[in-house]
Amino acid sequence: MAELVEIGSADDPRLADYRDLRDVELRKHLEAEHGLFLAEGEKVVRRAVEAGHRPRSFLMAPRWLDGLSDVLATTDAPCYVVSEDLAEQVTGFHVHRGALASLERRPLPALEEVLEGARSVLVLEEIVDHTNVGAIFRSGAALGFDAVLLAPRCADPLYRRSVKVAMGAVFALPWTRLPDWHGALLALTRRGFTTVALTLADDAVPVEEAVAGVDRLALVLGSEGHGLSPRWEETADRRAIIPMAGGIDSLNVAAATAVACYVAARR
Structure with missing residues (x-):
């Protein structure tokens, strides 16, 4: 069972995993260097542990201990118990969900492993906003997609x-990084997938038409700003659009993903 350790100082070195959570660049460096990631909130912490990620430690206000007692019983990792004010001092924001966990990253699986048995996958190119990535994972998991591939x-x-926006869907949906950006879509075609790119290209057809009759589907999504690169737009097997009304040309990439996943799930 996790050892409960009460801490009264924001400078305590044992809290290093939880410092300055609003500093994106610092956190990227720290988490990559130490092979860790953070989960926030009772549900997300629980899902991370249940998915097999090994906890390094927990950080909780006292009122959250009972709700996660069963999770704490499964590990020897320390649980640092702090006041909510102290948690805010350490993390840089009000931890309104009360509980955080630092967990060990696992090595990314090989592409072959992620694609084995998959019928529907999402393929993301240069989507750099963490909120959008989390929302895309949540939509994919909710609407029956089998995996996510990231450039x-x-x-x-x-x-x-x-992780927070995805509500833990990043633990439920297999994912990995693409080893070869340039030839990624052609490689998926060779593996038996039909690559359908969401784009405003002149030859794009409504997404319902683009996914009709497709067995193994790879739905391809581009960046928040300029969309897909010319390379990926040209090498996709099909190009698709979500028809818009009222002079609006497109949706946010997370919203577009939800719509396209819903349509694709019913193909």
Whole structure:
């Protein structure tokens, strides 16, 4: 069972994993260097541990101990018990969900492992906003997609904000980084997937039409600003659009993903 350790100082070195959570660049460096990620909130902490991620430690206000007692009983990792004011001093924001956990990252699985048995996958290119990445994972998991593939420059699905927005879906949906950005879509086609890119290209057809009759689908999504690169737009097997009304040309990438996933799940 986790050892409960009461801490009364924000300078305590044992709290290093939880410092300055609003500093994105600092957190990226720290988490990569130490091979860790953070989960926030009772449900997300529980889902991370149940998914097999090994806890390094927990940080909780006293009122959250009972709700996570069963999780704490499964590990020898320390649980640092602090006041809510102290938690805010350490993290840099009000931890209104009361509980945080620092967990060990696992090595990313090989592409072959992630795609084994998959019928529907999401493929992300240069989506750099952590909130969008988390929302995309949540939509994919909710609407029956089997995996997510990320180009090298996509935001980290295990960054705290991504995990929080995804409500733990990043632990339920297999994912990995694509080893070859340039030939990624052609490689998926060779593996038997039909790559359908969401884009405003002139030859794009409504998404219902683009996914009709497709067995193994790879739904391809581009960045928040300029969308897909010309390389990925051109090498996709099909190009699709979500028809808009009222002169609006597109949706936010997370909203567009939800719509396209809903349509694709019913193909």
